[in-house]
Amino acid sequence: MFSTIAKKVREHQEQFPNAEIIRLGIGDVTLPLAPAVVSAMRQAVEEMGAGETFRGYGDEQGYDFLRQAIQGYYKGKNVSLDEQEIFISDGAKSDLGNILDIFEAENTVLIPNPVYPVYVDTNIMAGRKIIYMDGNEGNNFLPLPDESVKADIIYLCSPNNPTGALYNREQLECWVKYALSNGAVILFDSAYEIFIRSEGYPTSIYQIDGAKNCAIEFCSFSKTAGFTGTRCGYTIVPKELISDGVPLNRLWLRRQTTKFNGVPYIVQRGAEAVFSSAGQAQIRSSIEYYMQNARVISGVLSELGIWHTGGENAPYIWLKCPGGMSSWEFFDIMLEKAGVVGTPGAGFGDNGEGFFRLSAFGNSDSTALAMERIKSFAKSGL
């Protein structure tokens, strides 16, 4: 999908060399790293250049200083983690793919539709049987368990990419109950947890009783702290989590120590600084900046009477293409009439057809301009 988007944009630019295109498509961040992170990495670079402070191989699972900082962060969520349950990774995408190494290829996986394509692609590559569950306007793109469906592995992402939808406590309790009664494992992608603003919503699956017996949680500094080009995340595999009689923590430790060699010391120092009080203040100010974009996008869509979800507790706004347009028809018209690039919902699964994703990660001026353009062309007759 992203290569098709790139091709269409390139062709448009060739045809209209003066058109200024605004990209509200790919979910990449635009704000620079926080000063606290830069300062920590600056120091770490110097340490690596001096004999007395140089660091060679670290533990594959990550340095204690970072694992402890994450442990403290979860304590703030009222989740108690053992340091050995926390594995530092080079990003949620890698771990979400590699985690499959510890599951049987014969397992059946349950995946929401629409969905982050990596869940699907990695399982197709492994030849696993995939059952899709419907996300749609009716359930606000938050599918719930169906007792008649049996699966071994369940993917959940909340706040959701691409829809921005957020599961509440009761809904997550249903999922945990279903997983426990079916002996299934939930792979819980919490990469967008920091965007949750509404009170009372879980920010970790482990805030649900019983989740430590059935869930692995994946998180990332990519969206939290602008690490998309700096590469760091973490995966939590509780010690209580047993699948087919085997503790998954031990299997994942074996997988990682055998097929991974840790995240750069410099990057881990940068990630540690995210949890300092200065770091937290700085990253939350960036999140606020993005969420202001989300409000601008959402405001204009509401004004135009376009159905949409997300944008309140997530950096993504998921809208229904007006006039019954298909995702790609809307993509084309947005590009042509407004010079705005978004992401066709159909690229996230067939349930995404007729929908469209806008991202709040852009520059605020560009985002405002993009929405002004959409407003003008919509008023001139969408």
Next chain:
Amino acid sequence: MFSTIAKKVREHQEQFPNAEIIRLGIGDVTLPLAPAVVSAMRQAVEEMGAGETFRGYGDEQGYDFLRQAIQGYYKGKNVSLDEQEIFISDGAKSDLGNILDIFEAENTVLIPNPVYPVYVDTNIMAGRKIIYMDGNEGNNFLPLPDESVKADIIYLCSPNNPTGALYNREQLECWVKYALSNGAVILFDSAYEIFIRSEGYPTSIYQIDGAKNCAIEFCSFSKTAGFTGTRCGYTIVPKELISDGVPLNRLWLRRQTTKFNGVPYIVQRGAEAVFSSAGQAQIRSSIEYYMQNARVISGVLSELGIWHTGGENAPYIWLKCPGGMSSWEFFDIMLEKAGVVGTPGAGFGDNGEGFFRLSAFGNSDSTALAMERIKSFAKSGL
């Protein structure tokens, strides 16, 4: 093995708290990063902290600037590579493990014995059939193909870890010929290529005619430029390489874009600096420092009449335990009598039994002291 070593060392230290232990065991580097690398990463950190120069997601396969620098490095070896044949990784260990994703689980693998344990462990985890080929004193730990043995995947590491042995051109030609005639793929680990000093030896498998049709090459900045804690490497998958009718370059691209998200921008800038003229001079001076250690180790072993190989074109010296001792007996006596920690050869496969690995990556004073101690206790009757 490494946990047993750590336990034995800990016990020794508890018993003799004043004993100064010298570690010539694990193959980690000790010299800090080169000034050119530090300077490049320093600048990259600043770029990441400023809005105008910030970098988000890069291509999973790596930045052009680094792929082109590697392309230039191979040109110096008379090997012509397309930029798209070069994949930047977070280290050879990860890629040597992950590459198995693009091969069938039914394949048979051929692995030398003794060997870097990652080759074996990753295949055991995947349930593949492993055939071992004997490395021994007779073939100087350089096994050659046996036409009666059929395999789909062949692991070669030259200069070798753990033995330090180096294949010459004719020997590598035999391997390429064997792979081509059997439709097998060679996974060539060239992590130690920079240590090759002897004239006329290949420093890349692609210096052998036909290798582009049968070999993937893995290299790393870990030993070359002290990146063990900084994490960067690269894997070369030639476009000509077809296995079971499928171009492996395309499969690996798919695997990496789906299950990996690239190496940090900061680290890639550091790696690029390795190839600058200042960087090359600096890293070669570090290599010279380590190779001086190798000469010291080798010199004492020769003086003591202990059979050994390696140390000439590799940072490892592989010795035969004197007096018919087993690897672990020699480990114990070295620890007890000389306070020197090495690596028991038996940990690299049963053909390593009765052998022992010493590493040249230590501090030069400590290495000299370790060898003095070994000399004294040997002369007092080994």
